[in-house]
Amino acid sequence: xxxxxxxxxxxxxxxxxxxxxxxxxxxxxxxxxxxxxxxxxxxxxxxxxxxxxxxxxxxxxxxxxxxxxxxxxxxxxxxxxxxxxxxxxxxxxxxxxxxxxxxxxxxxxxxxxxxxxxxxxxxxxxxxxxxxxxxxxxxxxxxxxxxxxxxxxxxxxxxxxxxxxxxxxxxxxxxxxxxxxxxxxxxxxxxxxxxxxxxxxxxxxxxxxxxxxxxxxxxxxxxxxxxxxxxxxxxxxxxxxxxxxxxxxxxxxxxxxxxxxxxxxxxxxxxxxxxxxxxxxxxxxxxxxxxxxxxxxxxxxxxxxxxxxxxxxxxxxxxxxxxxxxxxxxxxxxxxxxxxxxxxxxxxxxxxxxxxxxxxxxxxxx
Numbered sequence: 434x435x436x437x438x439x440x441x442x443x444x445x446x447x448x449x450x451x452x453x454x455x456x457x458x459x460x461x462x463x464x465x466x467x468x469x470x471x472x473x474x475x476x477x478x479x480x481x482x483x484x485x486x487x488x489x490x491x492x493x494x495x496x497x498x499x500x501x502x503x504x505x506x507x508x509x510x511x512x513x514x515x516x517x518x519x520x521x522x523x524x525x526x527x528x529x530x531x532x533x534x535x536x537x538x539x540x541x542x543x544x545x546x547x548x549x550x551x552x553x554x555x556x557x558x559x560x561x562x563x564x565x566x567x568x569x570x571x572x573x574x575x576x577x578x579x580x581x582x583x584x585x586x587x588x589x590x591x592x593x594x595x596x597x598x599x600x601x602x603x604x605x606x607x608x609x610x611x612x613x614x615x616x617x618x619x620x621x622x623x624x625x626x627x628x629x630x631x632x633x634x635x636x637x638x639x640x641x642x643x644x645x646x647x648x649x650x651x652x653x654x655x656x657x658x659x660x661x662x663x664x665x666x667x668x669x670x671x672x673x674x675x676x677x678x679x680x681x682x683x684x685x686x687x688x689x690x691x692x693x694x695x696x697x698x699x700x701x702x703x704x705x706x707x708x709x710x711x712x713x714x715x716x717x718x719x720x721x722x723x724x725x726x727x728x729x730x731x732x733x734x735x736x737x738x739x740x741x742x743x744x745x746x747x748x749x750x751x752x753x754x755x756x757x758x759x760x761x762x763x764x765x766x767x768x769x770x771x772x773x774x775x776x777x778x779x780x781x782x783x784x785x786x787x788x789x790x791x792x793x794x795x796x797x798x799x
Contacts, residue, residue: 442520443513445555446548450524453557454508460498460743466491469557470549477562492618495708499744499780502531511543518550519558526562531572538569600754603737603796608707612740613792615709620782622789629657632734632791636662639732639789640669640697647672647692649700649713649720652762653734653798663699692719698728701798703755704739704747705790711779712747714755716763718775725777731788738796744778751776755799 449468456465466487469475475484475493484493498504511523524544531537542565547558604612609625616623626632636659640646646669654660664671672695676688700720704712711733715721724731741747751773760770782788 446513449555454506462491462494473557474559479564499708500532505529520548522546537572540564541566600750601738604740609792611707616790619709620785625792628795629797633659642668645670645696647695647698651701653701693722693727695728697730698723699732702733702735704741704750705735707742713777714751714773715775716771721777734791736793736797758799
């Protein structure tokens with residue numbers, strides 16, 4: 434009987450280690466976190482990262498995941514030493530990875546594990562990640578972006594990319610709550626509002642009368658009426674009309690200074706990730722300095738369809754959905770298409786409270 438129990442325990446622990454790799458590869462961070470005891474720890478000194486408790490493991494993993502261009506992990510069986518309702522062991526890892534900022538490499542590593550029998554089955558009490566070999570030579574390969582969609586199943590890994598129309602679907606209430614929590618953890622203020630009308634009213638609470646306000650070029654602001662309220666309503670010191678009144682040939686420096694450091698900037702986004710990052714795209718880049726930190730305060734109004742799982746999907750949304758729509762508008766207005774010449778990614782707010790994200794339950798804008 435004891436021999437059969439030991440065999441069953443070993444099989445379950447090996448399955449637990451395999452489940453960990455599958456959850457990492459499928460970018461399913463809630464599932465990965467559930468493989469740990471409630472007070473379990475994931476320690477990765479070389480990154481460095483030390484995550485204790487399921488919520489820290491989930492959130493920390495999502496922050497790491499948001500940096501990936503691609504990531505491949507293979508787990509090889511190691512040792513398991515049983516001791517009643519606890520066990521220790523090692524698993525051997527090979528990984529290939531490239532991040533969005535260009536870091537890349539191949540490594541071989543060891544997970545030093547402690548396991549605990551629970552009412553849910555065997556769980557990790559601790560995983561300590563130790564790199565034994567690292568090669569940062571450029572990797573020649575690439576990964577299809579379709580395989581990077583969060584939560585996709587193994588059968589989805591070779592599927593074609595989701596059609597651009599999927600980027601027009603509003604996020605669920607649960608996803609909006611998840612985004613808001615991630616944004617707050619990253620130093621942004623975040624509110625969930627019913628619709629654009631609620632955002633239009635909320636702007637008047639957030640921005641005092643007479644403040645200098647720059648609006649970005651945004652269909653969300655135009656369609657909601659916020660652009661007109663700010664630039665034509667007389668309540669604020671509107672910067673964009675002043676900029677449009679300056680001769681571009683002789684007043685380029687004045688324009689640049691006005692755009693770079695307003696008291697408030699109000700804009701929309703191309704995408705917001707479930708890990709709490711903001712993505713803005715621009716053809717000229719003129720509106721990006723204020724959003725990046727030049728403005729003392731920032732307010733972003735975001736339709737529910739702009740929620741995406743991670744940065745890889747955010748960049749797909751920019752190229753496959755937002756750019757074609759903006760190009761069509763620019764062609765009709767200016768006689769030339771648009772382009773994504775500048776990208777701004779805000780992963781966190783160093784000055785907590787400076788930036789406020791108004792997440793709408795409705796879809797609006799691109």
